[in-house]
Amino acid sequence: MAKPQVLRHWDWDDGTMRLRAELMTLLPGRVCSSTPELRHRLELPHDWWRELRASLAALREVDTMRVHLRQEDISRRLTVFFGDRVADTRVSEWAAAHTDLHWANLLAPECALADWEGWGVAPAGFDAACLYLHSLLVPEMAERVRVELAAELDSRDGLLSQLYVVGRMLLRVNAGDYPDLAVPLHHQADGIIAELSRR
Incomplete structure (x- = not known):
């Protein structure tokens, strides 16, 4: 898995x-974007995408007690943002995930994933959903993510994950972050809801 290694950690409890502080190895390369949302096309080799897929697959196999999201979190967020448009919010498969996979947490030219403090169990497809939705401002890159991570994005749990992340990102838009993503996120949600209704 393309991630830093924890060399030592310190815990405090008052x-x-x-609180926990961790000393990690330094990852080589540079971040793919200075912002979570991608705003320019990236030239990433085939091997980079292969390593990303391999890292996410390895992460999904990790057995952990760390929980990032529970079913009630998913159901509440989808109800708040999408009301009765999504009748069934039940997730069928849960797996370990990075949970904050966006372009400012990915490095190149060798693929590596940074910023691991929030990792834990989430719906299957959650990482793919995060990366895809943070790519919407660059349609060519969004399409590349869609192709590379199609299995995760197109599954029912992947669609629910995308709706959850849309809600999370719209909260960020409301706080002043990436306002130009508001309309694309709403369009994406409409398409996802339509797809879910057909299943």
Whole structure:
């Protein structure tokens, strides 16, 4: 898996708060984008995409007690944002995920994933959903992500993951981040809901 190695860690607990500091190896390369949302086309070789797929597949196989999302989190978010347009919010497959996979957390020219503090169990397809939706401003790159991660994105759990991430990103838009993604995110949600209704 293309990630930094933890060399040492320190934990603090004062009764109300727990903190951990980790010393990790330095990853080679540079971030793919200075912002989470991609705003320019990237020239990434075939091997980069192969390594990304391999890393995500290896991560999905990790057995962990760390939980990033639960069913109630998914159901609540989808109900808040999409009301009764999504009748069945049940996730069928859960797996370990990075949970914050966007272009500022990916390195090149060798593929590596940074920023691991939030990793844990999430719906299958969650990482693919994060990366895809952060690519929408560059249609060519969004299409490449869609092709490379089609199995995860097109599964029912992948579609639910995309709707959850749309809601999360719209909250960021409301806070002032990437306002030009608001309309593409709404269009994406409409398409996902239509697809879910056909299944």
